[in-house]
Amino acid sequence: MTRVRRWLPGLLLVSPSIILIAVFVYGLLGWNFKLAMTDKHDEIAEIPGDFVGLENFIGIWSEERWGLSVRHAIVFTVVFVGGALVLGWFLAFLMEKGIRAESGFRAVYLFPMAVSFIATGVVWRWLMNSATGEQAVGLNRLFHYLGLDFLQWQWFRDPDFGMAAMAIPAIWQMSGYIMALFLAGFRGVPEELREAARVDGCGEWGVYRHVVLPMLRPVTLSALIILGHISLKVFDLVVAVSGKQIITDVPATFMWTAVYDSHDPAKGATIASYIVLSVAVFVVPYLIWDARKGKRS
Amino acid sequence: MAAVAVSVAGLLTLSACGGGDKQESGGGQAARKVEVFSWWTGPGEADGLKAMREIFAKQNPNFEFFDAAVAGGSGDQARALLSSKLQANQPPDTFQGHAGAELQGYIKSGKLESVNFLYDELKLKEVFPQQLIDQISVQGQVYSVPVNIHRSNVLWYNPSVLKEAGVDGAPATIEEFIGDLDKVKKSGKIPLSIGSQWTVVHLLESVLLGSLGTDAYNALWTAGADWSNANVTKALENFKTILSYAGSPQDDWQPAAKQVADGEAAFNIMGDWAYGYFHNPPEGGLGKESHKDFDWAASPGTDGTFMWLSDSFTLPKGAPNRDGAIAWLKVAASKEGQDAFNPLKGSIPARKDADKSLYQDYLSWDLDQWANSKLAGSIQHGVVADDQWRQAITDAVGLFQQDKDVAKFQQALVEAAKNSGQ
Structure with missing residues (x-):
């Protein structure tokens, strides 16, 4: 009886959120996977769809558009995650060196985070207008004024590196946040450790190389996961910048057209499943690592 | 996830509307x-x-x-x-x-x-x-x-840009059109302005109609239509040539039409809603004068047919x-x-x-x-192909814009027609 009294109130307290998450996150996830394994390729007709196993999951790889959107997502992820990490780290590094009016700079770099991807996208669509030469507007126009005409390019309409351009607004938006993470990480390195390293004859660079950077590893990992999962399911930014065009197609926009333009729920669910799985590839190892670390400590 | 969220939102608004209706009808007279x-x-x-x-x-x-x-x-x-x-049977x-x-x-x-x-x-x-x-x-x-x-098959053009390039009047056939595009290109202006991907599908329907002729075009949308024949190949080759004269894609059809009105581009193929944009006073349009600042004709090779x-x-x-x-x-x-x-x-x-x-x-x-x-x-505007088929054509056009491979493009269109079940 006393035992029950000990755990029951706690359970009652968390059970609403457990139930809500069970239904609206895992229940709907399960429903999505189930839909993805049927042949319900017609949204309007009232057919439940028969179970077809992994047919949709395999079949989609023979679609050229799918290959393209996966490639786009990879290019976007590499440029965005890499760019935001490097830029965020660099900004934090400068801050950490004790810049004057640091809090002012910190606020300025963090502000873009407060803007939604849609608003960012609308502004950058204009900045990244692909017209060149005399008709140039946005950044191409700026390059024109500066006499840097050779820098003008097609931005997100470039057939090969368009998605790299698409990552620029995302980097702009998220690097301030990454800076804040790293700054906290830098501050978490005890001054004694640095001094100990200096006493042992480390140069300033050596201190970073051998002391500070290794201690930033957990922060880097968190940043990587946060950026990675944003990147793999990017949708709003792409739609705001370019709409539903093949040239900037990513899995999430493909899913949108599959469901609402082709009226093919099974295909949409298949793409959604792949997006979830790709995010899981990022997140699950992190959770395992985190749980192990928790046990050890 | 986004799709789920949207449809959930749709259902929520729906049930809200439904509730309101019931209260109204309970009110009597x-x-x-x-x-x-x-x-x-x-x-x-x-x-x-x-x-x-x-x-x-x-x-x-x-x-x-x-x-x-x-x-x-x-x-x-x-x-x-x-x-x-409609899916929820609450139309x-x-x-x-x-x-x-x-x-x-x-x-x-x-x-x-x-x-x-x-x-x-x-x-x-x-x-x-x-x-x-x-x-x-x-x-x-x-x-x-x-x-x-x-009307979808309208060729909009800027008379003074054409004059500058030595083109007299709108081209009547696809061949003339390609010749004129070339002349404009040599004069240094954008020969043909285009917008986002759907405007290119819109261009495709006019080029198909102009190349194939009305009867052959209409036959494409009947059961057992032959998309793999040499005439379609020729039409797609024309499409490729015409696209090669296109300027850099604009955000949507309005900026593309504006390039013609502003004298930056010579031609644009767009539906007749563009007329209002050209002609209306500056709040909703560009306030241009017809036959002087801009002019129109049936898109090349389609005179006598109304798409x-x-x-x-x-x-x-x-x-x-x-x-x-x-x-x-x-x-x-x-x-x-x-x-x-x-x-x-x-x-x-x-x-x-x-x-x-x-x-x-x-x-x-x-x-x-x-x-x-x-x-x-029209294809793009839902007349001849249902949503699935149209989306398949749109995808094929988007991929073609990138790789310019006519044979693959035609194969994709053949598949699209086959899968349409129409």
Whole structure:
């Protein structure tokens, strides 16, 4: 009886959120996977769809558009995650060196985070207008004024590196946040450790190389996961910048057209499943690592 | 996840509406609501809807018009919401849809009621062109009432840019067009302006029609159509050549049309809604003068053929207020209704007996063409291909824009036709 009294109130307290998450996150996830394994390729007709196993999951790889959107997502992820990490780290590094009016700079770099991807996208669509030469507007126009005409390019309409351009607004938006993470990480390195390293004859660079950077590893990992999962399911930014065009197609926009333009729920669910799985590839190892670390400590 | 969120949102708004309706009808003798679902919210089109609504109110004092318009050009958002409503079997009383194949999904799954009885009662078969009736009939049944007609195959051009380049007048054939594009290119201007991906699909339909001829084009949309023949290959080669003269893609059709109006580009192929944009005063348009600042002709090789698209209204099965919906359809089909709507929207009536004096400048040319041309249906705007097929064509065009591989493009179109089951 006393035992029950000990755990029951706690359970009652968390059970609403457990139930809500069970239904609206895992229940709907399960429903999505189930839909993805049927042949319900017609949204309007009232057919439940028969179970077809992994047919949709395999079949989609023979679609050229799918290959393209996966490639786009990879290019976007590499440029965005890499760019935001490097830029965020660099900004934090400068801050950490004790810049004057640091809090002012910190606020300025963090502000873009407060803007939604849609608003960012609308502004950058204009900045990244692909017209060149005399008709140039946005950044191409700026390059024109500066006499840097050779820098003008097609931005997100470039057939090969368009998605790299698409990552620029995302980097702009998220690097301030990454800076804040790293700054906290830098501050978490005890001054004694640095001094100990200096006493042992480390140069300033050596201190970073051998002391500070290794201690930033957990922060880097968190940043990587946060950026990675944003990147793999990017949708709003792409739609705001370019709409539903093949040239900037990513899995999430493909899913949108599959469901609402082709009226093919099974295909949409298949793409959604792949997006979830790709995010899981990022997140699950992190959770395992985190749980192990928790046990050890 | 986003898709799920959107459809959940759709259902929520839906149940909210449903609840409201019930309360209304419990109120007794009050006027019964007629929910009219459309995407007419922009300048011009919203005014046209309002004009029709006034006629409806005058003729039907016992019904109350309820405007369920969802904003968003070409109805993307509206259609997404609509399909979730119909799926839940909670249709609006009547909804706007492009006449033709776009409605086929709904027809096949039995969501729409045939309106043949209305065509008989109002003798609509006598006032709409026979070819139009043929092209929107499914096994002898008509499922919608067309309110207006837009033309897709229009070549817009800038006369002074053409003069500068030594081109006299609009090209009549695809070959002449390609020659003219080349001349413009040498003069240093953009030969052909294009917008986002859908405007390129729009260009494709005009090039297909111009290269294949009307009969061969119309045959592409019948059962067992042959998309793999050499004529289609030739048409796609033409498309590739024409695209190679295109300027850098603009954000949408307006900036592309503006390049022509501003004298930066020579040609643009766009539907006739571009006329309003060119001609209207600066709040909603560019305030340009027709035949001087801009001019138009049938797109190359399509003179004598009217590639049409049409907004129409339907009668969903299980409409909460069927009588109200029929009353609305009667207004939409009437001469009075169409003549009130179309001059404001910048389109022409589907009826042959319209009051010609209301349609000026481009619209009078348009009306004349409508009366005297063969008809062909638009791809991009939902006449000849249903949503799935159209999306497959759109994807093929998007991929072609990147790799410029005609053989692969044609193969994709063949597959699309085969999978359409139309």
